[in-house]
Amino acid sequence: MAKLLLKFPGGFKKAFTVSYDDGCPNDKRLADLFRKYGIKGTFNIVSSWKYDKSVYDGFEVASHGLTHTKVDHISGSNLAMEILKDRENLEKEFGQIVRGYAYPGGAYSTEAERMLGELGICYARSCGRNEWFELPLNFLKWNPTTHHRNEKLFELAERFNEWKSSYPALFYVWGHSYEFTTEEQWERMEKFLSEIGGKDDVWYASNIEVYDYCEAFSRLKYSVDCNMVFNPSAVDVWFESDSKVYCVKAGQTLKIGK
Template identity: 45%
Template sequence: MIKIIKLFPGGNKKAFTLSYDDGITQDKKLVDIFNKYKLKATFNLNSGLQGIEGSFVINDLLIKRMDREEITHLYDGHEIAIHGLRHLSLIDIPKELMIEEVLEDRKNHERMYGYPVRGMAYPYGTYNKTVLKVLEALGVEYSRTVNNHRGFSLPSNFLEWNPTAHHNDANLMKLAERFVEGDSLGMELFYLWGHSYEFDLDNNWNVIEEFCEYISNKDNIWYATNIQIVDYLNAVNNLKFSADFTSVFNPSAISTWIELNGTKIEIKPGETKKL
């Protein structure tokens, strides 16, 4: 009996990713923490609100979005994604304005960072069927919601990508322990999200520091940005198996991994592998 399981890069069954919103000054400290532990994150920015004009106040704390000079190289090694030109709720505006909010934000990020920006996080977490159609038409390949499922399942629809948990989840470390120590039958993903200014509001930077220290540097976890996960899952799901499962072809430009009857196998870009 043939048993084939899809795997993440390196033959891993587990992957971890991070997503943080708004491009505010506290991101500097957060990026330092992520880099310290060699974690990969996606940062969802509002290009129309950069600088002091995009600042706001919560509980007497001034929350300032960084200006262009501050963010040019801050996020090197991580991913930049769309968060709406002016952070408007997409379900509350005309379709024409919705298109501008997404497309202009995308164009601005691409001009600044020099690569195609293909991901997004919903401003205020709001979306509907019209929003999904518009995003698909504008070339947005995924968008993160705020609907935490507290599990490790892969997204069934990248445009409705529900995360595992917000960093303020009361059981965050228990979730992390279950993810790290649990046995995986198939591919599992831990997806954490939030806003870096919340650590100042709640005076709990220790939460993210301790979490990152615990979950990092594991040999059996792939650490990736959101778009890296999307690209990999698309590639591994597009493998072409022969009818008798004696060979497999990888038409993508990246290496993919499977487990065949307990043996891990790498299928390189453009390779037809005998099984």
């Protein structure tokens, strides 16, 4: 029997997510654009900086460090405080459990990666780019597809919209809303969102929703012959086997094959 392929909720093979950093005043206009085109995503906030809490309704709020200090500049308890205190502040402010993170300034350290995992962070976004649509192998070192300024942005959108393979495709765009300084830049972003948004074959999700769903998929248990699949998690999981799409409901075992 063929390998099981992940399908996103609803049986979709494509998902789209965004992640915007620093909690800037321009987030309001950007969040409104996301709402207009049905885009879900994540804002990474520095809790010691000024930000407007009312902007982020309906979006995931994630950590970006207490003071935006690069993780390769600090270690030990200072690093732990940057992560944990920011989580705590944001959780009190927004009333949601903060499990996501974006590395400030894109700096990375193995100590930070280990500590993030120990301090309740499930995924951490880097500032790298893979210019492709693969799911991360390691969510604590999650490379997005691209920054929005990339000149290949529209070419990537076209490739994503025409995705034929049955492999799952995740398109992940990141940036800062303060980078939109001219109307032309806003118009370019809106044009991009209008080409990506509102599709009935794409799952629009926040970063943590992507993480949680992939986790649920990775927790599926199989019989030796792979004809029985048990889903021990609390969400329904979709997958493809031998060119057929199945849904195994939360907590249930599905018999597939003959």
